[in-house]
Ligand code: SF4
């Protein structure tokens with residue numbers, strides 16, 4: 001029989017300090033899981049993520065794929081009868097996971113694109129043609145047409161360490 005894990009209050013304290021200050025209010029009713037659109041399509045059970053954070057089961061929660069399946073739609077957040085700020089807990093856990101080198105591959109790729117182009121979604125030649133067809137400037141008035149602004153975005157990603165965090169995350 002597998003050995004039962006001991007709760008780790010030190011990790012729970014870090015979750016609270018990282019923004020998940022309501023984690024201990026959860027009484028495991030499951031309303032969040034029952035409401036979660038992501039959980040309808042996947043094996044993601046947000047109630048379990050909250051429970052693991054509450055008990056301080058760091059090794060179960062930080063490397064877990066589940067952490068990256070939340071789309072931050074806030075449905076659970078609005079419905080929780082205990083006022084648990086679930087998305088804030090997930091964000092606190094993701095911040096900790098990234099610092100340990102865990103990040104979903106899709107998120108890592110988006111991070112790379114933002115660091116390089118200042119946009120989440122790559123701008124393609126087809127987009128230029130589509131914009132021209134709609135009577136718009138071929139390139140939108142964003143960092144895409146302002147090299148100085150793009151340099152500033154790149155500088156911010158370096159100063160705040162975002163580029164390094166993305167680079168060190170091996171992808172999951
Ligand atoms: S809805 Fe709130 S109280 Fe219920 S399990 Fe989810 S986080 Fe816990």
Ligand code: SF4
Pocket residue numbers: 032035036037038039046069070071072073074075076077086087
């Ligand atoms: S915020 Fe995340 S965990 Fe909550 S319902 Fe939406 S996808 Fe599910």
